[in-house]
Amino acid sequence: MPDIVSGLIRASPSVSSKPDRLSVRLSCSRVTAPDHLHALESEAVHVFREVAAELERPVLLFSGGKDSIVLLRLAEKAFRPGRFPFPVMHVDTGHNFPEVLEYRDRRVEEIGERLIVAKVEDSIAAGRAREEWDASKPGSSRNRLQTVTLLDAIEHGRFDAAFGGARRDEERARAKERIFSFRDDFGQWDPRAQRPEVWNLYNGRIRRGEHVRVFPLSNWTELDIWHYIRQEELELPSIYFAHEREVFEHDGMLYAVSEYVEPSSEPFTESVRYRTVGDMTITGAVRSSATVVADVISEIAATRVTERGETRADDRTSEAAMEDRKRLGYF
Amino acid sequence: MTVPDSTAAATGVPTGTGKQLLRLATAGSVDDGKSTLIGRLLLDAKLILQDTLDALHRNGTDGAPDLASITDGLRAEREQGITIDVAYRYFTTPRRAFIIADTPGHERYTRNMVTGASTAQLAVILIDARHGIIEQSRRHACLSGLLGIRHMVAAVNKMDLVDWDESRFRAIESEFSALAQQLGVHDARSFPISALNGDNVVERGAAGWYDGPPLLEHLEAVDVASDRGAGPLRLPVQWVIRPEDGARGERRYAGQLAGGTLRPGDPVVVLPAGSRTTVTAVETHDGPLESAAPPDSVSVQLADDLDVGRGELLCSPGQLPASGRRIEATVCWMSESPLRAGEHVALKHTTRTVRAAVESIDSLLDLTTLGDGPPPDELSLNDIARITLRTAAPIVADPYTENRTTGAFILIDEDSNDTVAAGMVRRVRAGGREPEHSPGVTWHESGLEREHRWDSLGTRGATVWLTGLPASGKSTIAAQLERILVEDGHPAYFLDGDNLRHGLSGDLAFSPADRTENIRRVAHVARLIADAGMVAIASLVSPAHHDRALARELHEAAGLPFLEVYVDTPVEVAEKRDPKGLYALARAGRLQDFTGVSAPYEVPEQPDVTVRTAEEDVSASAERLKQALERLWFPA
Numbered sequence: 024m025p026d027i028v029s030g031l032i033r034a035s036p037s038v039s040s041k042p043d044r045l046s047v048r049l050s051c052s053r054v055t056a057p058d059h060l061h062a063l064e065s066e067a068v069h070v071f072r073e074v075a076a077e078l079e080r081p082v083l084l085f086s087g088g089k090d091s092i093v094l095l096r097l098a099e100k101a102f103r104p105g106r107f108p109f110p111v112m113h114v115d116t117g118h119n120f121p122e123v124l125e126y127r128d129r130r131v132e133e134i135g136e137r138l139i140v141a142k143v144e145d146s147i148a149a150g151r152a153r154e155e156w157d158a159s160k161p162g163s164s165r166n167r168l169q170t171v172t173l174l175d176a177i178e179h180g181r182f183d184a185a186f187g188g189a190r191r192d193e194e195r196a197r198a199k200e201r202i203f204s205f206r207d208d209f210g211q212w213d214p215r216a217q218r219p220e221v222w223n224l225y226n227g228r229i230r231r232g233e234h235v236r237v238f239p240l241s242n243w244t245e246l247d248i249w250h251y252i253r254q255e256e257l258e259l260p261s262i263y264f265a266h267e268r269e270v271f272e273h274d275g276m277l278y279a280v281s282e283y284v285e286p287s288s289e290p291f292t293e294s295v296r297y298r299t300v301g302d303m304t305i306t307g308a309v310r311s312s313a314t315v316v317a318d319v320i321s322e323i324a325a326t327r328v329t330e331r332g333e334t335r336a337d338d339r340t341s342e343a344a345m346e347d348r349k350r351l352g353y354f
Numbered sequence: 355m356t357v358p359d360s361t362a363a364a365t366g367v368p369t370g371t372g373k374q375l376l377r378l379a380t381a382g383s384v385d386d387g388k389s390t391l392i393g394r395l396l397l398d399a400k401l402i403l404q405d406t407l408d409a410l411h412r413n414g415t416d417g418a419p420d421l422a423s424i425t426d427g428l429r430a431e432r433e434q435g436i437t438i439d440v441a442y443r444y445f446t447t448p449r450r451a452f453i454i455a456d457t458p459g460h461e462r463y464t465r466n467m468v469t470g471a472s473t474a475q476l477a478v479i480l481i482d483a484r485h486g487i488i489e490q491s492r493r494h495a496c497l498s499g500l501l502g503i504r505h506m507v508a509a510v511n512k513m514d515l516v517d518w519d520e521s522r523f524r525a526i527e528s529e530f531s532a533l534a535q536q537l538g539v540h541d542a543r544s545f546p547i548s549a550l551n552g553d554n555v556v557e558r559g560a561a562g563w564y565d566g567p568p569l570l571e572h573l574e575a576v577d578v579a580s581d582r583g584a585g586p587l588r589l590p591v592q593w594v595i596r597p598e599d600g601a602r603g604e605r606r607y608a609g610q611l612a613g614g615t616l617r618p619g620d621p622v623v624v625l626p627a628g629s630r631t632t633v634t635a636v637e638t639h640d641g642p643l644e645s646a647a648p649p650d651s652v653s654v655q656l657a658d659d660l661d662v663g664r665g666e667l668l669c670s671p672g673q674l675p676a677s678g679r680r681i682e683a684t685v686c687w688m689s690e691s692p693l694r695a696g697e698h699v700a701l702k703h704t705t706r707t708v709r710a711a712v713e714s715i716d717s718l719l720d721l722t723t724l725g726d727g728p729p730p731d732e733l734s735l736n737d738i739a740r741i742t743l744r745t746a747a748p749i750v751a752d753p754y755t756e757n758r759t760t761g762a763f764i765l766i767d768e769d770s771n772d773t774v775a776a777g778m779v780r781r782v783r784a785g786g787r788e789p790e791h792s793p794g795v796t797w798h799e800s801g802l803e804r805e806h807r808w809d810s811l812g813t814r815g816a817t818v819w820l821t822g823l824p825a826s827g828k829s830t831i832a833a834q835l836e837r838i839l840v841e842d843g844h845p846a847y848f849l850d851g852d853n854l855r856h857g858l859s860g861d862l863a864f865s866p867a868d869r870t871e872n873i874r875r876v877a878h879v880a881r882l883i884a885d886a887g888m889v890a891i892a893s894l895v896s897p898a899h900h901d902r903a904l905a906r907e908l909h910e911a912a913g914l915p916f917l918e919v920y921v922d923t924p925v926e927v928a929e930k931r932d933p934k935g936l937y938a939l940a941r942a943g944r945l946q947d948f949t950g951v952s953a954p955y956e957v958p959e960q961p962d963v964t965v966r967t968a969e970e971d972v973s974a975s976a977e978r979l980k981q982a983l984e985r986l987w988f989p990a
Contacts, residue, residue: 066649103595103639226764
């Protein structure tokens with residue numbers, strides 16, 4: 024399907040074949056410390072395998088965003104040539120970028136694993152959640168409702184562990200969250216009752232009804248993710264690279280014009296890319312001319328604003344916005 | 355500023371960032387300026403982004419950013435102005451990537467400091483130049499040393515407040531060096547800084563007399579890589595990869611290297627099974643490797659078709675770790691509820707989890723001197739102590755000082771599922787909790803049913819276990835019970851604690867560990883006698899719950915009646931009797947570890963029978979025990 028393929032951009036199309044990289048790794052693995060990405064990769068692979076071994080029914084949360092794309096690659100590193108000992112799950116708000124959904128389906132099919140899609144619309148239809156999105160109010164979204172759908176899907180699938188792509192550098196509350204983050208039977212996080220996490224010894228014991236959110240990327244930064252994407256030649260949804268798009272400005276952010284949101288100001292066409300991928304209703308674009316990974320890395324290295332501060336309306340609400348949502352069971 | 359490294363760009367080969375990772379832990383309180391230092395590092399290295407900086411300015415006073423508030427992540431911390439939990443911070447310079455585990459300094463949060471230090475390669479200890487090395491600084495240094503951190507830095511802060519007095523700094527510097535020396539840390543350096551003003555943190559500062567590098571330059575240069583791959587091979591098997599259509603031989607054993615170097619062709623021993631084989635391939639998703647070293651996550655293929663599973667350890671032959679059921683360890687107790695000897699926990703070590711009992715609490719560590727204090731009755735939150743554990747299955751471990759991965763473990767409360775302790779192995783010994791079987795030895799069944807044997811003798815077997823203080827009257831009652839049982843046609847045999855120590859336990863002293871071993875032996879002898887169809891009457895002080903529990907478990911597992919008898923005699927009465935003059939010796943300090951005087955006696959919580967010798971005469975007591983036995987054999 025050429026229309027989908029055109030929506031994908033190979034990271035660094037000019038790079039040479041994998042054996043070159045391997046020989047580089049081999050030659051440096053004995054004498055010096057490993058490259059820090061290699062150390063982070065080894066740590067994440069270890070986390071994946073611990074969860075697979077110690078918990079009964081894990082699931083990997085996959086949004087089609089860059090962090091979960093890296094997560095998927097790390098799962099391949101941990102379990103290939105075997106199958107993943109868990110399915111992949113997407114919580115679909117119904118407001119995603121179409122490029123991302125196309126990517127999601129294609130990628131999961133490529134790796135030959137099972138995809139579960141949990142829809143917020145189903146939660147609304149079943150009366151489990153009440154609509155909070157209003158197309159005439161930019162900034163309104165189904166973001167909070169995802170939590171209901173996620174918790175229902177976890178309960179329904181009887182999952183006891185959910186891998187997520189959260190990183191500690193994203194936000195202050197995240198900086199104190201464990202790699203194994205416990206949720207009670209209401210899915211809630213209690214920052215005061217976290218288990219000590221010493222060495223690489225993770226304690227995955229839980230009671231029935233409880234589950235663990237596991238964050239193998241905890242120690243990665245936004246730039247690490249991009250360097251890894253370049254190293255691994257990972258495909259990304261096209262919206263991560265500069266493209267012409269019709270946008271409008273609202274509350275200091277650039278929103279995409281879409282069927283989900285009515286522009287509050289005069290739309291204009293701009294060369295933009297996305298730094299994070301969330302709903303079209305709340306994810307802001309940044310002006311950019313970066314069309315390949317190396318350019319994105321340069322832009323991010325030079326930026327003076329954090330990714331969530333720049334592009335996520337949901338995190339700008341209050342200083343403790345993320346902490347509050349996490350307590351309720353957010354990703 | 356962070357830029358993609360130029361060599362990769364030039365060749366087009368993506369090699370990641372080419373930077374080494376340094377994990378460091380900072381310890382100190384807000385008063386020392388620790389958070390300010392971290393804020394300064396991030397700010398001057400231009401790693402604080404504009405929106406974060408804006409927030410800091412909103413919190414700060416007089417237009418200066420509140421650097422300290424960067425590290426206070428949780429609402430409760432901001433509200434109370436304290437750091438409660440470990441916060442992880444990340445920054446990158448052109449030479450290195452850093453992970454900072456920022457830990458609170460107060461004694462109340464020792465467990466959080468242990469958490470942060472457990473993965474750190476370098477510790478930054480904050481010292482207020484006005485106060486010098488205070489007790490808290492010593493604690494931080496000792497904890498870092500205890501957790502195996504080999505590189506230490508003293509950030510002597512607030513130098514501006516002592517007018518950059520060189521002699522002040524030099525005094526602290528030499529005291530810190532001496533402390534590091536005492537801890538066995540050979541790389542220790544001091545830096546005179548002002549975190550608030552930024553002197554000698556990222557840029558050089560006010561002191562003309564200081565000719566060393568700024569702190570960051572040192573952090574970028576310190577050599578933490580040279581010991582990579584040193585030591586014997588250790589690879590804990592974490593997961594078995596079975597290729598989808600793979601034959602059995604293609605299984606791969608996956609894990610993260612914990613020590614040594616691994617190459618195809620290496621001979622390995624699989625522990626605890628003990629089988630030997632050869633590594634045929636070291637694999638990753640990206641293809642085979644010529645060699646791997648910690649912290650690589652890899653998988654291996656083995657020459658022989660062995661049944662290797664999670665929890666086993668691949669090791670270099672000739673350099674095997676110790677294997678055993680008795681673990682002597684240093685632990686940091688991390689739970690609000692106290693730990694007492696005798697309690698059962700789950701122990702997770704590398705990829706293996708086993709049940710364990712706390713055999714004894716041996717001493718409490720004084721962190722300001724690293725000296726041993728007398729053992730407490732129980733461990734409280736944040737205590738650091740030496741303890742002895744017995745595990746239900748053998749543990750294969752190295753001393754923590756030799757390997758920070760295969761020497762580390764956590765304890766888990768099996769009721770709450772909480773992680774309650776971080777532990778560091780000091781020694782692994784063979785003796786321990788009673789094994790189901792000795793390896794290579796099978797229990798020989800005589801083929802004769804116990805009931806059949808008992809019926810032909812016209813008798814029943816049982817064990818009566820008398821516990822109590824020395825000179826409480828145990829042996830007198832035991833001898834009387836033996837007599838009336840035998841007279842009544844029940845064969846019985848009196849196992850006297852003192853007599854047994856002449857032969858069977860002649861090699862043991864009176865330390866908690868030796869007492870446990872003595873009781874283990876007596877319990878076994880009693881079980882054999884009972885199984886044979888006689889009444890074994892054991893008379894031992896047996897002061898510890900867990901030892902008596904072991905004796906009971908042993909009998910219950912074998913389906914044999916067991917009667918625990920508490921001979922309850924007040925210590926004043928026992929001391930007055932003192933037929934062997936032992937109390938007198940103990941009071942005079944000439945007898946160590948004497949129960950009731952210088953060693954504790956744990957009163958049985960639920961004995962089957964309690965005998966109060968001050969209120970009942972010997973024959974009445976013996977008669978009651980005989981009746982209790984009969985009730986066990988022939989329940990109404």
